[in-house]
Amino acid sequence: MVDKTSIICARHYATGAPVAITVHEGRIDEVMQVEESDGLPIVAPGLVDLQINGYAGLDFNQLPLQAETVSQIIRKLWREGVTSSYPTVITNTPDAIASALGSIASACEADPATEQGIAGIHLEGPFISPDDGARGAHRLDDVRPPDWDLFCRWQEAAGGRIKIVTLSPEWPDSAAFIKRCVDSGVIVSIGHTAADASQIGEAVAAGARMSTHLGNGAHLMLPRHPNYLWEQLAQDDLWSCVIADGFHLPDQVLKVVLKVKGEQALLVSDAVAISGLEPGVYKTHIGGDVVLTSEGKLHLAADPRLLAGSAQMLLWGIAHLSRRGIAAFPSVWEMASTRPARLMGLPIAEGLSVGAPADFVLLDRVQADGRIPLRQTYKAGRLVYDEGSEI
Known part of the structure; x- marks a missing residue:
């Protein structure tokens, strides 16, 4: 049986806290705060x-x-x-x-x-x-x-x-x-x-x-x-x-x-x-x-x-x-x-809470030129867009 579980580490868009989001079969299974780490993207609802x-x-x-x-x-x-x-x-x-x-x-x-x-x-x-x-x-x-x-x-x-x-x-x-x-x-x-x-x-x-x-x-x-x-x-x-x-x-x-x-x-x-x-x-x-x-x-x-x-x-x-x-x-x-x-x-109104659909994005903060660099997009837990690559 194929394991459909993945873990994404990022900063929560609302709290700024570093979190590990566990995704299982298209839904958010767990959101756990983790230790500080440099270079983490922001995670936000789709x-x-x-x-x-x-x-x-x-x-x-x-x-x-x-x-x-x-x-x-x-x-x-x-x-x-x-x-x-x-x-x-x-x-x-x-x-x-x-x-x-x-x-x-x-x-x-x-x-x-x-x-x-x-x-x-x-x-x-x-x-x-x-x-x-x-x-x-x-x-x-x-x-x-x-x-x-x-x-x-x-x-x-x-x-x-x-x-x-x-x-x-x-x-x-x-x-x-x-x-x-x-x-x-x-x-x-x-x-x-x-x-x-x-x-x-x-x-x-x-x-x-x-x-x-x-x-x-x-x-x-x-x-x-x-x-x-x-x-x-x-x-x-x-x-x-x-x-x-x-x-x-x-x-x-x-x-x-x-x-x-x-x-x-x-x-x-x-x-x-x-x-x-x-x-x-x-x-x-x-x-x-x-x-x-x-x-x-x-x-x-x-x-x-x-x-x-x-x-x-x-x-x-x-x-x-x-x-x-x-x-x-x-x-x-x-x-x-x-x-x-x-x-x-x-x-998706449930946002980044346990049990919600795993529709979310990874991004960086608003840049000086007004852009918001988007790194990745996930739909129902599946990576559907990855910056710089074709999915």
Whole structure:
């Protein structure tokens, strides 16, 4: 019989103490403090990305989507420390959405590693606001009101894997749709919205529990108060997702969200396919010609003031928040790992505790240049990424 036990020595991300983690058959069997030793990496829970559109030139929304493409993205995400992700399918025609969802489902069915890496699918739209600004880059022609029968069709194509749906509760009968989603085990997130305070309150009462990239996908001009940003912050039952790449939200906004939401503040990448590529000019199927700068900003080629999505991953956001002193490193790391896992009911929410899935990473501290060097990634106790080598 093959011995499936291994021991990893590292410094605990939260306490800084040197520990030996014993892994047995994909789970953490023991966490024991050991003697001091120089050169130990940091061990931290694997990252959970609730919203990701693509990576390394590969796109979950570029049709026709091949199952192999889905699997390639999931494997490439290991080098970013992402052990669980929610591929995000955005506003499109009903048939195009069904096609993308079906391809993701096929990839999961064909490949156990892909199935393990995909905790669910995030459907962002098409039940969003048609307003300019609030709609973001989503195509106006494909925006539509909530439709339960259509959603069920998509859920069938996805093999039941849609776990998050982003919508705007400004549409009539949104509360009834939200309740049906919640009753079926789907997290409803408010985003790309022009909803007023009462509509947001009704959505939360119906079971909405999250805000999608709060502060982005919004009108350029809002009344001082009331407005849908204040209302979402004020709703105690809403968890707030933010993009902390240094371009989507200023530090002041990030500080406010973290202070108001506390343990309910979450970090997402919302990364597009250009993430992981070298700086340069690229052509996309949504935004046309875009520019990725050496600083990491992705903007429209025609107007540098207009963002063309996020090109940075969770490690970048963690580094930004901790380097800027917005929050301490352990708390920021949890914003992108155990907290989203807790909201979604994933076992990885247990973190580095005995009995938890052995989804963790080994890394070094934030560097002066803002990087977080990742050494290794483990998924279910298996080494799936090792710096400088092919697994």
